[in-house]
Amino acid sequence: xKLILYLTTSLLFxxxxxxxxxxxxxxxxxxxxxxxxxxxxxxGKIYIEISKLEWEFLYVxxxxxxxxxxxxxxxxxxxxxxxxxxxxxxxxxxxxxxxNYDFRAYSDNPAEIQSVRDAFAESIxxxxxxxxxxxxxxxxxxxxxxxxxxxxxxxxxxxSRQGTFRTDxxxxxxxxxxxxxxxxxxxxxxxxxxxxxxxxxxxxxxxPSPDAVTVRxxxxxxxxxxxxxxxxxxxxxxxxxxxSYMDFTSPISEPILKKFIARHRLEKKDPTAAMSEAVEPIVxxxxxxxxxxxxxxxxxxxxxxxxxxxxxxxxxxxxxxxAPEGMDLMDVRYNVIQWVHxxxxxxxxxxxxxxxxxxxxxxxxxxxxxxxxxxxxxxxxGLLQPFEDGAPANPQMLEMAVARLKQLSAHEIGHxxxxxxxxxxxxxxxxxxxxxxxxxxTEKSDGELDFSNAYDDKIGDWDKWAIKYGYAIVPxxxxxxxxxxxxxxxxxxxxxxxxxxxxSRNPSGAHPTSHLWDNGTSASSELLRMLDLRxxxxxxxxxxxxxxxxxxxxLEEVFVPLYMMHRYQIEATSKLLGGVDYxxxxxxxxxxxHGWVGPSEQTEALDALLLAISPSHLKVPDHLLKLIPxxxxxxSRNRETFVSRVNxxxxxxxxxxxxxxLTFDFLLDGTRVNRxxxxxxxxxQLFGPNDLLTKVEEQLFANYNKEDINLEIxxxxxxxxxxxxxxxxxxxxxxxxIRAIARGRLRYLADMKILSDLxxxxxxxxxxxxxxKINAFLNLPEExxxxxxxxxxxxxxxxxxxxxxxxxx
Numbered sequence: 001x002k003l004i005l006y007l008t009t010s011l012l013f014x015x016x017x018x019x020x021x022x023x024x025x026x027x028x029x030x031x032x033x034x035x036x037x038x039x040x041x042x043x044g045k046i047y048i049e050i051s052k053l054e055w056e057f058l059y060v061x062x063x064x065x066x067x068x069x070x071x072x073x074x075x076x077x078x079x080x081x082x083x084x085x086x087x088x089x090x091x092x093x094x095x096x097x098x099x100n101y102d103f104r105a106y107s108d109n110p111a112e113i114q115s116v117r118d119a120f121a122e123s124i125x126x127x128x129x130x131x132x133x134x135x136x137x138x139x140x141x142x143x144x145x146x147x148x149x150x151x152x153x154x155x156x157x158x159x160s161r162q163g164t165f166r167t168d169x170x171x172x173x174x175x176x177x178x179x180x181x182x183x184x185x186x187x188x189x190x191x192x193x194x195x196x197x198x199x200x201x202x203x204x205x206x207x208p209s210p211d212a213v214t215v216r217x218x219x220x221x222x223x224x225x226x227x228x229x230x231x232x233x234x235x236x237x238x239x240x241x242x243x244s245y246m247d248f249t250s251p252i253s254e255p256i257l258k259k260f261i262a263r264h265r266l267e268k269k270d271p272t273a274a275m276s277e278a279v280e281p282i283v284x285x286x287x288x289x290x291x292x293x294x295x296x297x298x299x300x301x302x303x304x305x306x307x308x309x310x311x312x313x314x315x316x317x318x319x320x321x322x323a324p325e326g327m328d329l330m331d332v333r334y335n336v337i338q339w340v341h342x343x344x345x346x347x348x349x350x351x352x353x354x355x356x357x358x359x360x361x362x363x364x365x366x367x368x369x370x371x372x373x374x375x376x377x378x379x380x381x382g383l384l385q386p387f388e389d390g391a392p393a394n395p396q397m398l399e400m401a402v403a404r405l406k407q408l409s410a411h412e413i414g415h416x417x418x419x420x421x422x423x424x425x426x427x428x429x430x431x432x433x434x435x436x437x438x439x440x441x442t443e444k445s446d447g448e449l450d451f452s453n454a455y456d457d458k459i460g461d462w463d464k465w466a467i468k469y470g471y472a473i474v475p476x477x478x479x480x481x482x483x484x485x486x487x488x489x490x491x492x493x494x495x496x497x498x499x500x501x502x503x504s505r506n507p508s509g510a511h512p513t514s515h516l517w518d519n520g521t522s523a524s525s526e527l528l529r530m531l532d533l534r535x536x537x538x539x540x541x542x543x544x545x546x547x548x549x550x551x552x553x554x555l556e557e558v559f560v561p562l563y564m565m566h567r568y569q570i571e572a573t574s575k576l577l578g579g580v581d582y583x584x585x586x587x588x589x590x591x592x593x594h595g596w597v598g599p600s601e602q603t604e605a606l607d608a609l610l611l612a613i614s615p616s617h618l619k620v621p622d623h624l625l626k627l628i629p630x631x632x633x634x635x636s637r638n639r640e641t642f643v644s645r646v647n648x649x650x651x652x653x654x655x656x657x658x659x660x661x662l663t664f665d666f667l668l669d670g671t672r673v674n675r676x677x678x679x680x681x682x683x684x685q686l687f688g689p690n691d692l693l694t695k696v697e698e699q700l701f702a703n704y705n706k707e708d709i710n711l712e713i714x715x716x717x718x719x720x721x722x723x724x725x726x727x728x729x730x731x732x733x734x735x736x737x738i739r740a741i742a743r744g745r746l747r748y749l750a751d752m753k754i755l756s757d758l759x760x761x762x763x764x765x766x767x768x769x770x771x772x773k774i775n776a777f778l779n780l781p782e783e784x785x786x787x788x789x790x791x792x793x794x795x796x797x798x799x800x801x802x803x804x805x806x807x808x809x
Contacts, residue, residue: 023047023132023139033181035221037142037188044173046146046188047131050087050094050138058222058362059085059096059125060353061150064178064189064330065216068206070346070369072160074215077329077338077367079351080151084224085125092130094140098123101356107249116248146190147172151217154194162200165213168193175216178328185332186221206343222332222353222362225265229360232470232480234259236584237488237591239434239466239498240418243359262352262359263418263470266309266317271473275310278317282309283335284364284413285323290339293402294373295322298337301406302413304433304459308467320413335364335416337409344639345371348408350415364416368408375561376401376439382562383441383449383537385544393547396451400439403455407433410459418470423504424497425462427513427521431496432460438517438568443533462498465491489590497583497591507571508671510580512597517568524601524608527573530566531608531617537562538621551632556641556650559624563655567662570612574666576605577692578675596679599686606692610699613663613717615710618656622709625652656713657720664724667696670734677738689741696721697749715766722749722770726777743778750774 028038028047034057036049061080068076084099100123105116126148128140147169154165171193178189191214198210207213234242240261250256268276286298302320309317320337323329329336332353340348346369353363377397386394410433425432430440439454465487474483499514509515512523520526545558579602582594611617630648631637637644642658644651666672673689680688687695700718704711728734729742750771 025132025139031179031181033186034184034223035181035186037181037186038139039174039176039179041176045141045143046174046179047139048142050140051136052087053089054086056084056086056099057224058220058353058355059083059098060218060220060222060332062218062220062330063151063153063215064218066340067153067203067213067215068342069202070342070344071202072156072162072200072206074151074153074156075340075342075367077336077340077365078151079353079365082353082356083125084356089130089138094128094130094138095124096126096128096145098125101245103246103248105249106247112249142188143174146174146188146219147192149192149194149217150219151215153192153213153215153217154196157194157196157200157203157213160200160202162203163196163198163210165194165196168195168212171195171212171214178216178218178330180328182331182333184223187218187328187331189216189218191215192217218330220330220332224357225355225360225362229265229355229358231260231358231360232263233484234261235469235484235488235586237492237498237586237589238469238484239420239422239462239500240470241415241420243354243356260359261418261470262354262361264361264364266314266471268314268473272476273313275313275315277315281316282318282364282417284320284337284366284416285327285329285334286320286337287329287339288323288325288327290337293398294339294370294405297402297405298339298368298409301409302337304406304410305413305417305463305467307459308464309471311464312468312472314471320409332363337366337368337413339370340367341370345369345375348372348412350412352416361416361418364413366409366412366416368412372408373401373405376404378558379439379561379565380451382541382545382558385537385541387547388544390548400451400454403457404437404439406457407437407455414463417467419463419466420500421504422462422466422498422500423516424499424511424514425460426515426518427523428462428495428497430456430460432462432466434460434463434466436516438519440519441533443536447536461494462491462496465494465496466498492583492589492591499584507666508669509575510578510582510672510675512576512579512581512601515568515572515575518572519569522601522604523569523572523576524605527566527569527608527612530569531612534562534565535617538624541621541624542627551635552627553629553631553635555624555628559628560640560642563620564658566612567659570609570659570663571666573605573608574663574669574672576602577667578602578672578679580675596683596686602686606687606695609663609667610696613660614699615713618659618713618717619709620652620655625650652709653712653716657716660717660720664720667692668724668728670728670731670738673728673738674734677735677741689738690745693725693741693745697745718766718770719773722746722774725749726774729777746774746778750778 025038028040030036030038038047060082063074063076063078066076066078067074084101086097086099088095088097100120103116103120105113107113126145128142128145130138131141132139149167157163157165173191175189175191178187180187193212193214195212198204203213204210234240238261240263242259242261244257244259246256247258248256264282266282267279269279270276284302286295290298299320299322306316306318323336327334329338348368351365352361354361380397380400384394384397414434419434422432422434423436425435426437430437437455441454442450444450469484469487474480499511503509503511504514504516515523518526541559541562546554576597579597580594581597583591585591628650642651642654644654676687676692677689679686700721704714725742725746729739729746731739
């Protein structure tokens with residue numbers, strides 16, 4: 001018993017002695033700066049020195065070395081969240097607290113401020129044990145904090161079904177090369193290895209040992225900017241992204257939700273001058289790893305924005321230049337353009353570090369995917385087919401790809417200076433680089449192609465108005481609100497409008513001009529033009545489309561973008577059906593009221609869509625089928641080729657099937673058909689669902705007796721139509737009337753006599769099959785599931801879903 005007591009006492013004494021021992025900081029490498037830190041390189045430790053408690057600053061984590069798969073989405077240079085944080089002491093612990101700025105109180109009454117603060121949760125991001133106290137300075141071991149998977153790589157791998165991973169401490173450590181300190185920001189980087197069992201092909205394709213994924217992650221502590229920045233109010237018509245929060249000290253007569261645009265701070269040296277240099281210009285630096293001619297194109301396109309800032313009253317306030325040697329592109333002090341590599345092509349994007357309190361952009365960070373330019377090159381290659389008799393590549397191919405890079409640079413920079421997508425501008429003389437452009441290539445009377453106007457070569461007129469709204473200095477004699485109102489009204493008087501993602505990306509969308517990858521003032525007219533161009537180029541398509549020495553099967557990769565070149569114009573055209581021309585209208589502004597797209601425009605759109613799925617435009621030319629052999633060894637089918645139901649040979653029906661499914665997806669979209677029914681009820685000169693379906697069926701079931709590829713395309717199209725009509729008939733999201741109409745059309749088609757009356761006389765087997773398929777669906781017991789009830793807006797002032805209480809008063 002005495003021995004046990006002695007051992008226990010000795011152990012406690014040893015533990016207390018260990019805790020009492022101070023760190024010998026003099027033997028460590030100290031880096032002064034925003035948050036001073038000490039490096040014990042021998043032990044792989046880092047200690048941070050905290051002298052200010054409850055003092056706010058920004059915390060950003062980012063991915064400095066990524067995974068390289070677009071599908072997984074963990075790119076080099078990817079920014080994480082920007083958070084307002086502070087250190088708080090609690091006993092022997094130091095908490096890193098993420099402040100909740102979504103709910104605020106601006107008041108002279110401290111109790112009112114505290115009541116709001118206490119009403120909503122904060123988040124403690126990390127708890128440090130205090131290692132040593134030196135006067136008013138706390139020393140904490142931050143090693144484990146920096147070696148955590150702060151960017152959520154393991155979560156992303158799991159979400160993308162690539163496997164379950166966790167951080168392996170034995171294979172992780174500080175990356176001292178990029179760990180440094182500056183007066184206004186502290187940068188600590190770590191090599192993080194996550195281990196587990198890889199289950200996804202995307203991860204296996206980019207990682208040498210897929211069960212061990214090693215990346216680098218950056219932790220940035222950043223000083224908050226001063227209070228001299230003046231936030232500018234958000235307006236849905238102006239085209240800016242925003243920050244928002246609830247201000248509980250707002251008067252009852254005013255909105256509680258406050259919204260301000262995101263933008264850089266830009267001030268004039270002479271605020272009274274119509275034109276003035278900036279106090280501090282906005283400068284973007286291009287990744288030195290960008291090759292030529294890409295680098296020059298990105299610099300030139302990015303510098304277009306200076307045209308917009310000049311229109312807003314600034315002289316040389318914006319520029320893009322090559323980054324100096326050794327610049328750290330992740331450093332918050334620099335706006336940058338990164339040239340990012342992935343194993344497959346994918347999106348480029350513009351991100352930013354913003355002050356969550358005000359919306360001020362502190363760092364613009366553009367990431368451009370390096371493989372995207374090859375797709376433009378491929379589009380041009382399929383159109384020009386330049387390799388006759390071993391000729392070299394036509395310079396127009398590279399010129400078009402470079403022209404796209406200029407536009408892309410301007411587009412993504414536009415996001416990082418605050419602008420959202422503006423998708424209606426392609427129908428207005430391509431008035432914004434914030435649209436998604438499809439190359440505008442025209443055919444001359446002699447059959448030659450004109451690439452000179454494929455992409456625009458300047459900033460757009462809408463962009464200039466948008467920059468004026470966001471950045472122009474309000475004259476002293478004017479109130480800001482009046483100045484902004486006037487700017488917007490002048491924008492719309494000039495014929496511009498702003499429509500963005502939520503109204504453009506939705507396949508059920510109704511806006512007649514706001515689309516992605518489209519051209520022209522009329523979607524249907526442009527579709528017809530593209531069909532003609534496409535047909536002419538497919539007639540001549542052959543071995544001249546690939547260089548000598550390439551496997552002949554690679555013709556398919558060049559043929560795919562040519563055959564599918566009108567896919568986005570089909571989507572744009574479909575939105576005219578049941579379409580509504582509308583604006584983000586504010587009471588009392590000078591924008592037009594909304595209204596249905598006119599009957600002639602809708603009829604032209606339907607005619608164009610039906611032409612697109614006619615055999616003449618679906619059929620792959622016979623001569624081409626003789627030129628594309630089965631895939632050779634080492635060149636398997638991939639995501640850039642058509643699926644084949646007749647492997648190993650090229651499937652002549654699969655391309656047509658892709659276009660037909662795409663078209664019917666849009667044409668018979670439940671929301672769209674709902675609108676078509678509603679428009680007819682409101683204005684009977686606009687066609688309704690029965691009119692739509694009758695016209696489709698008149699083309700699909702027209703007489704065709706010859707047994708050839710065209711017949712199979714017709715039969716496939718009929719079968720696809722029936723499949724999509726069945727989906728419409730059982731779509732619980734459409735009205736009961738639409739489901740009834742769809743079932744009625746199916747009964748109509750199942751009647752063999754009706755099919756004969758339509759003049760259709762194909763093979764009896766297919767005729768019987770269609771009827772049996774329809775009847776099999778119609779004879780199924782109706783699923784007696786009531787249509788989903790639409791939730792009424794909240795009415796009672798208490799008892800909302802997000803609240804509960806035991807008693808009502």
